[in-house]
Amino acid sequence: MELSWFKKGTIYQIYPRSFNDSNNDGIGDLRGIIEKLDYLQKLNVDILWLSPIFSSPNDDNGYDISDYCSIMPEFGSMDDFDELLEKTHEKGMRLILDLVANHCSDEHEWFEHAKKSKNSPYRDYFHWRKPSANGGPPNNWKSFFGGSAWEYDEASGEYYLHLFTRKQPDLNWENPKVREEIYNAMRFWLDKGVDGFRMDVIPLISKREGYPDAPNVGFRKIIEDVYANGPTLHQYLKEMNEKVVSQYDAFSLAEGVGINHDNAGLYINYDRKELDMLYHFDILECTIVNGKFEEVSPFDLVNMKRIFKKWRDAVHEKGWLANAMGNHDFARMVSRFGNDKEYWLESAKMLFIMQATQNGTLNIYQGDEIGMTNIKLNSIEEVKDVQSLNFYEENIETKKYSEEMALDMINKEGRDNARTPIQWSDEINGGFSITEPWLRSNPNYNSINVRRQESDPNSILNFYRDLLKVRKENDVFVYGDFEELEFENPNLYIYKKQFGKQRIIVALNFSEKDASFIMEDKPSIEHIIINNYTELDVEDNQICLQPYQGIIIRLD
Template sequence: MELTWFKKGTIYQIYPRSFNDSNNDGIGDLRGIIEKLDYLQKLNVDILWLSPIFSSPNDDNGYDISDYCAIMPEFGSMDDFDELLQKTHDKGMRLILDLVANHCSDEHSWFKEAKKSKDNPYRDYFHWQKPLENGDPPNNWKSFFGGSAWEYDQASGEYYLHLFTKKQPDLNWENPKVREEIYNAMRFWLDKGVDGFRMDVIPLISKRDGYPDAPEVGFRKIIEDVYANGPRLHEYLREMNDKVVSHYDAFSLAEGVGINHNNAGLYINYDRKELDMLYHFDILECTIVNGKFEEASPFDLVNMKGIFKRWRDAVHEKGWLANAIGNHDFARMVSRFGNDKEYWSASAKMLFIMQATQNGTLNIYQGDEIGMTNIVLDSIDEVKDVQSLNFYNENLETKRFSKKLALEMINKEGRDNARTPIQWNDEINGGFSMKEPWLKPNPNYKEINVAQQDDDPDSILNFYRDLLMVRKDYDVFVYGDFEELEFSNPDLYIYKKTLGNEKIMVALNFGSENTDFAIDANTSMGDIIINNYKKLGVKDNIIQLEPYQGVIVEFN
């Protein structure tokens, strides 16, 4: 196995709109990131991933791109980006961008041209279909954000496909000109020195021949069997790697929507020469039954352990995964999987121990390093996320849930939870901006913020810093072979990892009660590497874990 720089590196995802506002207009920007590079370097992360910074009308906060080679004016200028890239490299870190290649904005020049006439050269850049005889859309496909995936164009009498909002028309990758447009945009940024791309919904770029109706099954199954894994997908990914990525010291990270552990190898196995890694959705969606809001299920630790194991076994020594349990599309990690009330600090630290000791490239989402939590939005007027708003507005028509319950569902799982401004200090708006931010700050910024934790040796922030530094010294954290212990225990997650002479045992208590477990008689404990409590109870080969305690120990 080749030990490339991005495998052991730690990726830190920045959602620019919510990271740091340098000019006090209420919106984060590139200069705001530049101002915080010392903070990021001190955190001991290696790779910065920027969510989209390209020109966009912001229907989906930048994931609707109107120019792939220009900077969104709200974020700054190309000179600002060049300075950010140079200073990131000067500080020994790398930088990757978010490539949105499945769709663009309806305000992109390509789509504006495509709408002019059916014989316009750009018409075939998109998916157009005639209505059915009764005028309905060409099939029953639904958008990820609710409603039909087809929008009628009155002027031409045809529908265009949009798997996301109607302002995000899907690109037609069957057209080689479209592929070359995307490849040229990638080369533009790679030639500047960008170190790779996180590829948004990349499994969706190849559409199924004839646009067949989706079966009457759950939406997650429809994504996997109808929207993702299309007939020419792997041809396109090999072409992208061959024509673009392989010519640079850069890597490709796929958002693995619609990919399961059985077909993951088709994307990331080394001999495929398609993608360098992906992060999957099985962990991110492990409390979601079928749809983000409607059918939630309680967190189940045994289920999570099984997910980690299935994916680890599927790619072992054949391919590489990114390791993510939080990002801009999901509610806050500590609110979902930990205890953000009584055991907020302990559970945030324990979750990071789990994440930092799973095999794969580690992904941290901004704000998790200080234990940022979900926010309570008091009315629908405070909701900004298009996915949440579409759910709420559809519910007004169907009356499936009360308005109160619909808002409660949004507060529990909505994407705005992860997008509230970073809480830098306890001053106005958490130090993010002097002006009212684009999204309501979490009121708990008075208690949870960077400044408060910066010099506190027991803070979540310094725990992240310390663990990331330790992780650089232990290859076993990233590459070690697993031995699961207490697998069926609903409160304990315990495993050994071995790589040559490096041997560690990780013990995590996900419960709110003290819990004991017995060490194998043939195992002798060594030094404690990391502990999120001040002590560890050990007596007669029995380890005693306090609520949400997590430890990493060496063993012989």
């Protein structure tokens, strides 16, 4: 196993727009992050991942980039970024940026030039096609955000491809000039001292020759078989690693949309020299049948165990995974997998025990460390997420759902749940800003906030801090081999881990009832490393876990 600095580290994802507003304009910014670096250092995280901070018209909150080498003005200046990078390094942490290389903004100068003329040297930076025989789009591809993936350009009489919003035209990676443009942008930031990139939807950059129609199957299957894993993808990833990433003390983290455990090795196996790691979507989407909003299944613990196991087996000693249970694209972790009401405190802690003891580089999404929950938006006017808005508009127009039903689906699974401002205190807007934030604060900031949890030794925040400290001191958490017990138990998740001479057992109760299991030997109280309750019920070698109780016991 190759050991690198980023493997044992913990990544903390910052969604800058919602993190901390230093100038009280209602939008988080770079200086707001600088103000909270001591907080992040005390949390015991190692790597800060910033969602896009580049110039953008914000059709998709920065994931539509109009200039890869400048800072979005509402986030601050390049001087602010340089100071943030320097102070992050001074505090012993690293910083990675979100690389959005599949598409850019239609307000990027490349696309503006491309639209002016079919003879423009920038025309081939994008995917342009003539209408089909019936005068419509070139094929039946659908956007991730609803509607056709093709937008008609009146001036040229051609369509351009956008797998996301119409303001996010896909870049043509077949053109070597496009690849070099992206590589130069990466070098610009790496030369400043940035420590790597999280690569947004990177499996989509290679398109299938001839743009064949998608079969009539579920959208997740279309992503895997049509949009992702294209014929020249691995050529590009090898080239990117050889020309750019490997030339620096940096790493690459892929967003694994469209990747499954069978082909993951093609991306991250050490001998491939493509990407350093990826996080997959099987856990993040384990309650989603086909696509967001409409087909949601109840949480199934045994299914989650199977997902963890198949991915662990697929990459064991050959490659490396990141371990994520939440990010800016999914509803809040404790609201999805735990109980955000009666057992909010216990389930938030228990979920983190599970996440912190899975192999791989740990990813924490901002706000999960204080147990932030989903928000209930009261009307479509309060919704900001373009994916949710498109879903609402499309389904209200076709009368598939009532306005109330569509909003209810958005409140359950919509991306705004994860994007509400961080709740720093019980002051107005959770201490995020004295100005009305760009997205309404969750009203529960009065009870769920950093200030309140700072002084509470039993808080979720202090539990995260303590567990992350223990994780740093115990390699078995990160690298240990698994032995799973009572695998088919629908309520208990129990596993042993061993790395060298270190051995632990992790036991988690995912139910609202007491649940018992038998250990081979009666555990000693002093061997309990972590317990999210103040007590543990042990009778001989039988352990009874209370609702959402989680424990880690040292066996060595």
